[in-house]
Amino acid sequence: MWGRKMEKLKRTDRLVVLSTLLAKNPNTLFSLTDLAALTGAAKSTVSEDLTIVKEVLSSFSLGELYSVTGAAGGVLYRPKEHADDINDFLEKLSQKLSDPERMIPGGFIYMIDIIFNPQIISRIGEIFYTKFQHTDPDYIITMETKGIPIAMMTARSFNIPLVIIRNSGRVTEGSSVNINYLSGLTRRIQTMSLPRRALPPNSKVLLIDDFMKGGGTAQGMLNLMKEFNAEVVGTGVMIATRDPREKLVKDYTALLELVSIDEDKKDVIIRPFGAKK
Numbered sequence: 001m002w003g004r005k006m007e008k009l010k011r012t013d014r015l016v017v018l019s020t021l022l023a024k025n026p027n028t029l030f031s032l033t034d035l036a037a038l039t040g041a042a043k044s045t046v047s048e049d050l051t052i053v054k055e056v057l058s059s060f061s062l063g064e065l066y067s068v069t070g071a072a073g074g075v076l077y078r079p080k081e082h083a084d085d086i087n088d089f090l091e092k093l094s095q096k097l098s099d100p101e102r103m104i105p106g107g108f109i110y111m112i113d114i115i116f117n118p119q120i121i122s123r124i125g126e127i128f129y130t131k132f133q134h135t136d137p138d139y140i141i142t143m144e145t146k147g148i149p150i151a152m153m154t155a156r157s158f159n160i161p162l163v164i165i166r167n168s169g170r171v172t173e174g175s176s177v178n179i180n181y182l183s184g185l186t187r188r189i190q191t192m193s194l195p196r197r198a199l200p201p202n203s204k205v206l207l208i209d210d211f212m213k214g215g216g217t218a219q220g221m222l223n224l225m226k227e228f229n230a231e232v233v234g235t236g237v238m239i240a241t242r243d244p245r246e247k248l249v250k251d252y253t254a255l256l257e258l259v260s261i262d263e264d265k266k267d268v269i270i271r272p273f274g275a276k277k
Contacts, residue, residue, distance in 0.1 A: 008040035011049065018046070019053050022065065022077035026129075027159035031074040050075055061085055063126075078133070079126040079157050086127050090272040093120070094256050097239075100266040107261050109239075109268065115149050115210060124255065125153025128208060128236050131253055135233035137206040139163050139199060141225070143192065143217055150238055151208040163205075165221060166193045173198065177227045181220025192220050194228075201229045212240040212254065215247035222249065240273065 009017065017039060022030065032043045039046060054065035061082035067075050081089075093114070102110040114120055128150075140162045142151030148164060155162040173195035183190050199205070207221050218235055225232050240247075240254035259269040 014039045014041060014046070014049050015052060018049055019056075022053070022075070023063070023079075025159075026063075026077050026079045026157050029068060029074045029076045031072075034074075079129055080133065081123075081127050081130040086130065087272060089123060089127070090255055091275075094270045094272055097256070097270045098268045100268055103261065103263060103266065103268060105263070107263065109258065109261070109270075111146070111210070111239075115146055115238075121149045122153045122156075124150055124238060125155075125157045127255060128154040129157035132206055132234045132236060133158075135206060136204065137233050138203045139205045141165065141199075141205045141207050141221060143167060143209055143221060146211070147209040150210055154206070154208050154236070158206075163194070163198050165224065167191070168193065177224065179220060179224050179227065181223070182216040192217075192224060194224060199228045199230060202231070203228070204231045204233050206233055207235040208237075209235075210238045212237040212247065212249070212252065214244055215249040215252075218252065219248040239270070 018035065021038075022028075032046055035046045035050075036043045039049075041049075050065060057063050057065055057077075061084075063077055063079045063081075065075055066078055067073070097109060097111065097114065104110055137158065137160060139160060140151050140155040140158065141164075142148055142162065143165045144167055148162075151164075152162050168191055174197060176193045176195045178191055178193045180189050180191055182188070205225060207218065207225075209218060209221075212218055218237070222232055222235075235249060235252040237252060237254045239256045239258055240252070241258045242260070254273040257271050257273045257275070259271055261268050
């Protein structure tokens, strides 16, 4: 499709093509010249079409169309979420995760079906994008393995690369940086590793993970980023536990909070983070 000039389309067809193309490629800059060639229309006509797309996206809280001026300008789609829509989504997700049948011996919650559900995780990625858009990171960083889908969808929303930290010293991508850290879940000393070529020095990075209890893993990731002289612009987690209240990492953004879990009473309480009791 790229670079292929099409026959002139009707406006309804152009609107479908433009909106679909932009939504499927978040934070990708498209020039009016390319879009005009793609739809077989004049640039002025495409500009009018984009105004319609922008208004519809705004009216239905489906993101925003952003214009970039100048010789290298164009338009790009940003998958920003409206605050009310975020709250509604997180409320429904917290209810789903509060099902007592999700309890696993040891005080854990079964989340695999959530984490690997494309519709849910793509939405979470857009929410993280909305919350961290202002930080303008160069890379998304996560720890294997359950944090990968969340971080990947966040990286897609930003249209930037994802870098995955290994949880052992066995790395096959050349020389690496290894550090030890205290896991907040197991309370054991573990090792995390990242190949030196995986992250350019002085990069701006956003840390994304699935779960935080004591913050040991997140603190380890922060320490590892120092070895690369990387600037950590934010830390986001899908779920953080209420206890312990004092985390090793002070500055983080959680979407949900695990308030309490009682195996004997088969009771789980998960709420949107910051929600009233």
